[in-house]
Amino acid sequence: MEDNGNRRHFPPERKFEIVKEAIMGKLSISEVCKKYGIDTGQYYKWQQVFFNGAIEGLTNHKQRRKESSKEERLNTEIRKLKEIIAEIVSENLQLKKNLGE
Numbered sequence: 001m002e003d004n005g006n007r008r009h010f011p012p013e014r015k016f017e018i019v020k021e022a023i024m025g026k027l028s029i030s031e032v033c034k035k036y037g038i039d040t041g042q043y044y045k046w047q048q049v050f051f052n053g054a055i056e057g058l059t060n061h062k063q064r065r066k067e068s069s070k071e072e073r074l075n076t077e078i079r080k081l082k083e084i085i086a087e088i089v090s091e092n093l094q095l096k097k098n099l100g101e
Helices: 012-024 029-036 040-057 061-099
Strands: none
Touching (some): 012 029, 029 040
């Protein structure tokens, strides 16, 4: 494949198919890279993303819901604390105003 200096863009679906083809082992990684005109370093980056996505996809749904629930509780607590801070600041300003400062 001829390289004219233009970078090619592979959509995610195509990257998935390329990595999958190399993993299946019918061709070596270098042969797959030559076939699609990509650098082996680029392939290995895609492969890393591929495997990271697989791990995320296989994460226990209950664990993800638990983490999401915990995040919601923390966000609620942060909102409440911000409201309390705003109330205290407002009271502080009112007290200063009443004392003539």
